[in-house]
Amino acid sequence: MSEFFAQFAVPHPSTLIYIAMASIVLGSIALVAIVTYFKLWGYLWREWITTVDHKKIGIMYLITALVMLFRGGVDAVMMRLQLAVPENGFLDAQHYNEVFTTHGVVMILFMAMPFITFFFNFLVPLQIGARDVAFPRLNNLAFWLFFMGMGLFNISFIVGGSPDAGWTSYFPLADNEFSTSVGTNYYMLALQIAGLGTLMTGINFITTIFKMRAPGMTLFKMPMFTWSALIANLIIVFAFPVLTVALAMGTMDRLWDTKFFAIGDGGMDMLWANLFWVWGHPEVYILILPAFGIFSEVISTFARRNLYGYTSMVWSLIVISVFSFAVWTHHFFTMGQGAFTNSIFSITTMAIAIPTGVKIFNWLFTLYKGKIVITTPMLYAMHFIPLFTLGGVTGVMLAMSAADYQYHNTMFLVAHFHNVIIPGVVYAMLAGLTFYWPKMFGFMLNERLGKATVWVMSFGFVLSFIPMYITGLDGQARRMYTYSEASGFSTLNMVSFVGAGIMSISFLMLVWNIWYSFKNSPRDIGSDPWDARGLEWATHTPIPHYNFAITPDVTDSTSEAFWDAKKNGTKLFKGEIQDIHMPNNSGQTFILSIFFFIGGFALVFSMFTLAIISLIGILACMGYRSLEDDHGYHIHKEEVELIEKKYDKEGGAK
Amino acid sequence: MGKVNNNVPLEYSTEENNLKIFGFWTFLGAEIMLFGTLFASYFVLSGRTGDGPTAAEIFEIGPVLAETFILLTSSFTIGLAIHAMRLGSKKATLSFMGVTLLLGAAFISVEIYEFVHYVHVGAGITTSAFTSALLTTLGTHGLHVTFGLFWGIFIMIQIAKRGLNSVTAGKTFVFSLYWHFLDVVWIFIFSFIYLKGMM
Numbered sequence: 001m002s003e004f005f006a007q008f009a010v011p012h013p014s015t016l017i018y019i020a021m022a023s024i025v026l027g028s029i030a031l032v033a034i035v036t037y038f039k040l041w042g043y044l045w046r047e048w049i050t051t052v053d054h055k056k057i058g059i060m061y062l063i064t065a066l067v068m069l070f071r072g073g074v075d076a077v078m079m080r081l082q083l084a085v086p087e088n089g090f091l092d093a094q095h096y097n098e099v100f101t102t103h104g105v106v107m108i109l110f111m112a113m114p115f116i117t118f119f120f121n122f123l124v125p126l127q128i129g130a131r132d133v134a135f136p137r138l139n140n141l142a143f144w145l146f147f148m149g150m151g152l153f154n155i156s157f158i159v160g161g162s163p164d165a166g167w168t169s170y171f172p173l174a175d176n177e178f179s180t181s182v183g184t185n186y187y188m189l190a191l192q193i194a195g196l197g198t199l200m201t202g203i204n205f206i207t208t209i210f211k212m213r214a215p216g217m218t219l220f221k222m223p224m225f226t227w228s229a230l231i232a233n234l235i236i237v238f239a240f241p242v243l244t245v246a247l248a249m250g251t252m253d254r255l256w257d258t259k260f261f262a263i264g265d266g267g268m269d270m271l272w273a274n275l276f277w278v279w280g281h282p283e284v285y286i287l288i289l290p291a292f293g294i295f296s297e298v299i300s301t302f303a304r305r306n307l308y309g310y311t312s313m314v315w316s317l318i319v320i321s322v323f324s325f326a327v328w329t330h331h332f333f334t335m336g337q338g339a340f341t342n343s344i345f346s347i348t349t350m351a352i353a354i355p356t357g358v359k360i361f362n363w364l365f366t367l368y369k370g371k372i373v374i375t376t377p378m379l380y381a382m383h384f385i386p387l388f389t390l391g392g393v394t395g396v397m398l399a400m401s402a403a404d405y406q407y408h409n410t411m412f413l414v415a416h417f418h419n420v421i422i423p424g425v426v427y428a429m430l431a432g433l434t435f436y437w438p439k440m441f442g443f444m445l446n447e448r449l450g451k452a453t454v455w456v457m458s459f460g461f462v463l464s465f466i467p468m469y470i471t472g473l474d475g476q477a478r479r480m481y482t483y484s485e486a487s488g489f490s491t492l493n494m495v496s497f498v499g500a501g502i503m504s505i506s507f508l509m510l511v512w513n514i515w516y517s518f519k520n521s522p523r524d525i526g527s528d529p530w531d532a533r534g535l536e537w538a539t540h541t542p543i544p545h546y547n548f549a550i551t552p553d554v555t556d557s558t559s560e561a562f563w564d565a566k567k568n569g570t571k572l573f574k575g576e577i578q579d580i581h582m583p584n585n586s587g588q589t590f591i592l593s594i595f596f597f598i599g600g601f602a603l604v605f606s607m608f609t610l611a612i613i614s615l616i617g618i619l620a621c622m623g624y625r626s627l628e629d630d631h632g633y634h635i636h637k638e639e640v641e642l643i644e645k646k647y648d649k650e651g652g653a654k
Numbered sequence: 655m656g657k658v659n660n661n662v663p664l665e666y667s668t669e670e671n672n673l674k675i676f677g678f679w680t681f682l683g684a685e686i687m688l689f690g691t692l693f694a695s696y697f698v699l700s701g702r703t704g705d706g707p708t709a710a711e712i713f714e715i716g717p718v719l720a721e722t723f724i725l726l727t728s729s730f731t732i733g734l735a736i737h738a739m740r741l742g743s744k745k746a747t748l749s750f751m752g753v754t755l756l757l758g759a760a761f762i763s764v765e766i767y768e769f770v771h772y773v774h775v776g777a778g779i780t781t782s783a784f785t786s787a788l789l790t791t792l793g794t795h796g797l798h799v800t801f802g803l804f805w806g807i808f809i810m811i812q813i814a815k816r817g818l819n820s821v822t823a824g825k826t827f828v829f830s831l832y833w834h835f836l837d838v839v840w841i842f843i844f845s846f847i848y849l850k851g852m853m
């Protein structure tokens with residue numbers, strides 16, 4: 001019995017982990033108590049857990065992303081604190097391994113991914129004038145699978161031990177011999193389950209965008225964000241199955257002693273590196289392309305000007321997506337693949353700078369002669385352009401394979417990708433969050449606090465990451481938990497730590513802004529407070545669950561249909577209100593996902609009976625769903641008219 | 655349920671079915687990547703046999719030919735089922751689907767025999783990188799066929815209970831796409847794993 005429980009113990013406990021355990025247990029108890037006290041279980045089940053409304057599913061992704069931003073951020077600060085002074089004893093080597101591994105996985109897969117998926121969910125149907133996504137129930141399932149994968153990953157540091165082989169989980173380091181705890185099992189299975197959800201999202205949104213656009217909306221009239229979402233989802237569908245296979249092989253190597261990546265018996269550790277990056281490099285573009293989409297929306301709105309070079313913007317997205325699959329070995333130039341291969345991948349990697357440059361120049365040309373209004377989202381965009389360009393330039397430096405032998409696996413690399421991902425993805429997500437906040441919640445975030453947040457964040461960012469370029473070129477290796485006084489890295493690392501602290505303050509300012517604005521912001525802002533351009537602003541605020549009473553017709557408009565309607569008097573809503581067909585909520589998807597969670601947990605600890613039971617549960621849910629007859633329901637015309645009349649009376653702008 | 659269009663086959667007659675069929679094609683795109691990755695890994699590892707047997711030593715042409723004929727025939731019979739469905743014959747649709755699933759079950763039986771044989775001659779999944787990749791690739795295809803058997807049975811139950819309507823027709827059509835796809839994958843397995851391995 002005690003042996004059974006011993007396997008769940010954390011193999012390398014420390015005071016920090018005990019504190020984390022206690023706070024998680026207390027936090028969970030408090031949460032359950034609050035929900036029970038206010039009798040919210042029924043409300044949560046009916047309105048959120050079982051919902052098929054794309055807007056609500058989007059908001060659930062948003063909450064997940066923000067919580068994970070906090071968790072990944074704490075990991076980041078712990079690392080910077082450990083490195084702030086030489087020979088620090090705050091974290092030991094093993095704990096440091098676990099922290100940088102989870103920081104990477106959490107930030108990429110459980111923060112950035114749900115953040116962009118939030119925008120897919122919330123924006124795409126609204127921008128194309130649809131009532132929902134193509135498969136609303138699959139959408140709910142996708143969220144819960146993603147959520148369960150995230151949950152499974154996050155319990156690893158209090159049950160059984162965290163993964164410690166880096167977010168890339170390179171073999172043989174990730175094999176049982178060198179990663180002895182169950183941590184890497186968690187990595188393999190949690191990513192597998194979350195990845196399934198992501199693949200479903202990809203299929204759902206490709207179908208939605210191709211098949212459910214409003215009348216008159218040709219592909220080259222789609223708003224820029226929808227274009228970026230389409231391309232990102234196409235990359236998802238073609239890249240994630242590669243990860244699925246790699247993770248399955250990795251799981252089998254660890255659990256059943258197969259020989260894919262093992263050393264000996266013919267196994268090949270480089271196969272993992274290749275498969276991982278065949279997925280991993282396109283993954284970077286899955287994140288950055290929607291971010292570009294958000295910036296395009298923000299920049300054209302606040303330059304009060306149509307996006308410059310719309311067609312070239314679309315083509316550059318397409319070209320980037322093709323190139324993204326042709327550059328993966330630049331992640332391991334130094335692992336002995338030969339000069340010829342390195343040269344090919346060096347050139348394709350540099351070539352990506354061309355379409356990206358096209359986009360940067362188009363944004364600049366949009367700003368040129370624009371009537372620029374500096375709002376918080378616009379300020380994020382204005383900080384993004386120079387900072388991201390710096391990240392791009394250092395990316396080209398890394399793409400020179402001969403030179404890469406000097407700075408591979410140093411802090412230079414760390415500085416480069418944070419320099420791309422933070423001003424690129426994180427700034428875009430926060431710009432989009434601020435931009436669409438009034439559409440979601442009916443009040444604006446405070447502008448003064450918002451702008452201060454951007455400045456503090458950029459200041460912290462520069463302070464934190466620019467020194468890493470220097471220490472990297474001087475030879476400070478990444479993933480090393482400490483360094484000697486004699487290395488001379490200490491001053492710059494201390495500066496980085498201060499920068500990380502300042503960045504943390506900016507995130508706290510964001511939280512404070514949300515709370516402050518929730519308390520103080522006026523609620524009578526109408527439905528178009530920014531004077532914006534896309535169809536998503538042609539809805540009421542709050543958006544009724546059917547989105548549009550009448551499907552918009554954009555035959556006479558450009559890609560910025562709502563702007564045209566305001567400026568040229570184009571009529572968007574033609575025809576009469578009719579009965580609206582809506583899908584029913586479903587709890588089965590949640591139950592199915594729970595079985596996935598249990599099955600994943602069982603496999604982590606090699607409890608195969610429990611795994612088989614949950615597999616049967618999964619198949620039973622699918623069988624039940626197959627036989628079920630569900631036709632959804634109709635909202636009657638009179639009811640829609642009543643709701644619409646109520647909005648008109650309250651003065652919600654159309 | 656959207657409006658019904660009578661000028662197209664039953665499975666394409668509603669908006670909802672159009673979405674589902676398109677979505678399924680997209681899913682098949684993902685499946686191509688999945689099997690493509692498995693094939694690529696197999697080709698990388700196929701010569702890396704360690705101390706274990708090589709492909710030429712363990713492959714037997716008999717069962718493989720049997721599997722090939724059985725599965726290709728089942729692809730033909732699922733085509734007949736769709737044809738019967740378009741002619742509106744519930745009984746013929748069910749019969750041809752039944753034959754398809756029986757052939758699928760026969761395929762799985764031969765494959766299980768084959769796997770037992772591999773283990774028997776010392777080519778288990780843990781023997782070498784080659785056997786791991788071989789059995790994982792074949793096993794993934796086999797699991798797909800097995801899943802298809804259950805899926806097909808559930809669709810047959812619905813056709814038997816509710817007859818041929820836009821919902822059951824859509825499901826049957828999607829199932830037929832899935833089944834043909836598994837056949838295409840098998841042709842690749844037959845050509846590039848077995849024939850190449852035996853040469």
